[in-house]
Amino acid sequence: MAERVATRGPAEPAARVDDGATTRDARGEWAPRVLQQGQPFVWPPQPKKLLRFLLGFPGFLWPFGAAFYYGLAALTWRFLQPGAPDLTTFTELRAGWILPMYARNVALLLVLAGVWHVLLYWRRSQDTRFKYNKRWPSTRNKAFLFNSQTWDNMLWSIASGATVWTLYEVLLLWAYGRGLLPFADLRANPVWHVAFFAVLPFWHDLHFYVVHRISHWKPLYKAAHYLHHRNTNVGPWSGLSMHPIEHLLYFTRWIILLVVPSHPIHMLYLMQRPAIGPALGHAGFDQLVLKKDTDKRISIDNYFHYLHHRHFECNYGASSIPFDRWFGSFHDGTPESYARMRRKRKLPPEEAPANGR
Numbered sequence: 001m002a003e004r005v006a007t008r009g010p011a012e013p014a015a016r017v018d019d020g021a022t023t024r025d026a027r028g029e030w031a032p033r034v035l036q037q038g039q040p041f042v043w044p045p046q047p048k049k050l051l052r053f054l055l056g057f058p059g060f061l062w063p064f065g066a067a068f069y070y071g072l073a074a075l076t077w078r079f080l081q082p083g084a085p086d087l088t089t090f091t092e093l094r095a096g097w098i099l100p101m102y103a104r105n106v107a108l109l110l111v112l113a114g115v116w117h118v119l120l121y122w123r124r125s126q127d128t129r130f131k132y133n134k135r136w137p138s139t140r141n142k143a144f145l146f147n148s149q150t151w152d153n154m155l156w157s158i159a160s161g162a163t164v165w166t167l168y169e170v171l172l173l174w175a176y177g178r179g180l181l182p183f184a185d186l187r188a189n190p191v192w193h194v195a196f197f198a199v200l201p202f203w204h205d206l207h208f209y210v211v212h213r214i215s216h217w218k219p220l221y222k223a224a225h226y227l228h229h230r231n232t233n234v235g236p237w238s239g240l241s242m243h244p245i246e247h248l249l250y251f252t253r254w255i256i257l258l259v260v261p262s263h264p265i266h267m268l269y270l271m272q273r274p275a276i277g278p279a280l281g282h283a284g285f286d287q288l289v290l291k292k293d294t295d296k297r298i299s300i301d302n303y304f305h306y307l308h309h310r311h312f313e314c315n316y317g318a319s320s321i322p323f324d325r326w327f328g329s330f331h332d333g334t335p336e337s338y339a340r341m342r343r344k345r346k347l348p349p350e351e352a353p354a355n356g357r
């Protein structure tokens with residue numbers, strides 16, 4: 001995860017803030033910073049930065065991290081899951097509980113991914129301030145269905161993404177109902193319930209890295225992952241815009257539930273987070289301006305994954321575990337990183353623009 005940018009208060013002159021207005025290169029690209037080693041694997045420990053990583057925006061734990069998705073899963077199970085908490089409901093595959101689940105998931109996606117799109121791309125609430133790429137999504141590009149990047153991305157996200165997401169949820173509830181999955185009752189095992197939740201964010205990132213690396217294996221890239229990578233200039237709806245083959249792989253975080261005792265709330269967490277999280281992870285903006293008059297802002301940093309979309313063969317991982325550093329694919333946004341990446345890919349040296357691209 002990138003180093004967080006401290007939100008500056010109104011006392012600091014706005015002119016000193018690098019928001020990309022004057023620091024873009026000729027291609028309209030803005031590099032907000034040189035990426036540092038991500039928390040929490042920094043040694044010696046940096047308590048302040050670690051706290052910011054865990055609890056500052058977007059926050060590994062809070063507010064948009066694990067705690068948000070845990071809350072969403074718990075609320076879904078309590079209020080939006082037909083048949084819950086009686087697991088015997090799910091022993092038979094019936095439209096009565098399956099169709100409302102599908103409608104629920106499409107609605108969750110429309111609301112939680114849509115809110116970022118409406119704010120930043122439809123209303124353009126802060127124009128291109130803190131936007132990594134000054135271009136807006138393509139509206140005349142034949143690479144996309146209807147020549148429109150946004151409509152194309154929405155279609156793949158909903159028609160394929162929400163369908164595979166729901167399909168797995170249905171099968172997993174059916175498996176809980178039939179006693180095919182090791183089950184941990186919430187009341188009988190509260191300690192295990194919480195302990196497993198502490199592990200899941202790391203499992204989430206480990207799974208993301210492994211599946212993403214596999215997706216870059218040439219045959220699989222050509223068959224499926226290329227579709228996600230048409231988005232070199234990302235937006236919130238690019239996050240879940242993938243080929244159905246990739247969705248089938250991407251949503252398999254549940255495989256841990258085959259061996260580890262769990263509750264359906266754990267399952268919902270493992271399904272909802274990769275469905276909804278990518279909208280923010282592909283927002284394309286480094287900071288969200290909350291109040292224009294005081295210039296109050298929060299970090300919604302997604303620069304690390306943005307560089308992956310710009311350069312493909314780097315930054316495959318997610319926030320918590322520095323796989324890319326360990327395996328030599330880390331790109332910090334500098335010209336040196338860019339040159340190293342080209343050497344590794346046996347590409348001829350190229351004069352990189354000032355900000356490393």
Ligand SMILES: [Zn+2]
Pocket residue numbers: 228239282305309
């Ligand atoms: Zn992506």
Ligand SMILES: [Zn+2]
Pocket residue numbers: 212216225229308312
């Ligand atoms: Zn990729």
